Amino acid sequence: MTTRIISADCHVNEPPHVFDSVPAAYRDRTPRLMRGADGGDGWSFDGKPPKRTYGVEAMAGRTKDEHVASGLRFDDILPGNYDGAAHIADMERDGVDVSVVYPAQAIFTYQEPDRGLAQACIRAYNDWILGEFQAADPRRIVGLPMLPVDDGMAAATAELDRVLAAGAKAAFLPGNPERPYHDPYYTEMWTAAERNGVPLTYHRTFGGKPQEADWDNVAANNFSAAGTVHRFFGSTKQLTYMALGGVFERHPGLRLVIGEVNFGWLPFWAQTADEQFENQHSMGTHRITAPPSGILGEQVFVTVLDDRVGFDLARSGAYPYLAKAAMFSTDYPHSVCLWPNTRKIADELTQGLAEADAAAILAGNAARIYGV
Template identity: 25%
Template sequence: MGNQLCISSDSHVVEPAEFFEPLQELFGDKAPRMVTVDPARGPQLDLGNGQLGIGLSGFFMQNVDFTTPEAAKLRRLGYDLARPGCYDVQERLKDQDLDGINAEVIYPSVIFNVYQIENLDIVKATFSLYNDWVADYCKEAPGRLFPLASLQLFDLDEAIQEMERSKKLGHVGASIAATAPPDRLYSDPYYDKFWEAAQDMHMPLHWHIFTGATPNHGLPFRQAGSALSFAGIMFTVADIIQSGVCERFPGLRFVVTEFETGWVGIMLKRLDWAYIRGGGERVFGLPLLPSEYWKRNFRVTFEDDPLGIMTREFIGTSTMMWGSDYPHGDSIFPHSQQVLSEILSDCTPEERYEMTVKNVVELYNLPFELEGPSQASVNSIPTPAVKTWRNAMPSRAMMAPATPGS
């Protein structure tokens, strides 16, 4: 690829079933573990508290047409669906090359729902085990894989210690629950020493879809789960901004991951409207508009969100980071460059450079030399067209703004 760069800000490992075995030795039946309760759904994570996590098979079902009967059969296969690159780092690097990608920021998969376990000792042990495991995985490909730690926030002193330990292991940031416990929202001053520590360590904090402290991101209906999950994270963002967290910690960075981006513009417009109409700094005690805090303190990832791209001038291309979501069912692997060429076709070279290279390198201080917009013109190895669930979605042309007389 020469000096050209394309970096996924949102990619994943998928924890193997044996990952959980040390936890079972420590906590017995209360430990999280992989089970198959419904063969039609395939393996799921048993949280050890009577709850089941999201199904495993979807983590491997990239390029699958979910509208077909065959898709239902695939769910039964579980780990047998995994690409070799999910566990063999050298095979993963081949997949990066196939997709025109130089590096990936790495999130977990199976442990997403561990934030909903009430036993704090189990949560701590699970996250500590994961932080070690994924650091070892990424060390096999220095300069290509950059891990994020997972942290609990019920014991802040231990959370800060684990964040510091994880940074020494090579983690470039940390994930926390996307929605806070309802009895202790992120606006609570209780969290201030953690925000301060993250700011001082230059550790961005991440809210990934499906990681809420309560099921369904705090939303009342399961049907809204993934389709409207951004409604839950909108509250988290608004709570952080309006409570003054961003004002008190100007160097703190939050990353909103895999909720796409089309909702951000209307959220910011409404927050700005409420701030101005409600009396501004005199009433809220905040000198900046909510949209200004967003542009300073927040980043948001997208995969193939043309509606979000249309709002880029308002929400700021400096806040947007592209990710492939490899190897999940929502992933655009191995067609990332084709998809980027389509959804960014109206963007300037500078805008594409920001969203696929510059923002992610600067946020995580990745070891790449930034040279300018010409770096963002990356071509992947040609791949054949594949029918997936995206073929059933409206085309980008159908999402274009209406013109007079149309």
């Protein structure tokens, strides 16, 4: 097995001071960490007791039998959730060389009605993730600043320029934007990402207002095993419309990473998308000139956990794009995280896999796309 592992999907749990740098005009209305009715701590976005408190998003350090949906206090969670140096120490324990880090509660700013306040909070989060968390060691932590995609492309591209100047290597998009990502509205942002040579990423349905009824209301502390399973498939709609809608063909330099979706489903998706490309070739509906499966491992990448089906398919050699498209991850510190057993699990998953393919999945693809 390769000696290098990059986790392409980890998370923070933001510290109480994350929004302290917002302008004075907004300071009395910023989200705050507060005590909840269940005795745990959670983030309030309206000044009222939080709808949910820490739980599934901060399970690192607990066995499966000790998992709780909520009820934890900030002092109960590992410092690696919110302190960059402690995060690196936890990476060392796990045998992980680089961590790509997604936001947590900060994503709810995409649902804030006051967009001036929301943008101020987004900028404050971005300053914290880059200037404090990633700054612990920018060679080993890739913080993902958020882009205000619902506030116009001028705002989104201006923030992209600002965070790149501050050391960002990539940027985060909400999984549920107000407009779907195949809309021409996003042309300026795709062009800016191409021009700057940086990847963009969304994390399945993470961030934004749900576009359809969700039987699990995560913000209201309503979880189920069914909802967790469904969210692994929650990104396919965006990807399919982007691919067949011609986004990647119009922007050949665009690179998109889709977080926490695994890769066992990719061959069926590629088969189905390519079939419809062929079936409707004469109908005049196409916005692309080549089968969409060609974007996998070239422009589109997915992060994977212990997806044994996906690794079996990659081991078969029947789908060469799998080893090019997959980026291994630990999902620290969430309830499905592999920490602190990542090295052992990675060794088991890659057993019998071609050495070059194992190296690509465990580190090479992420190193190539994120430049680490």
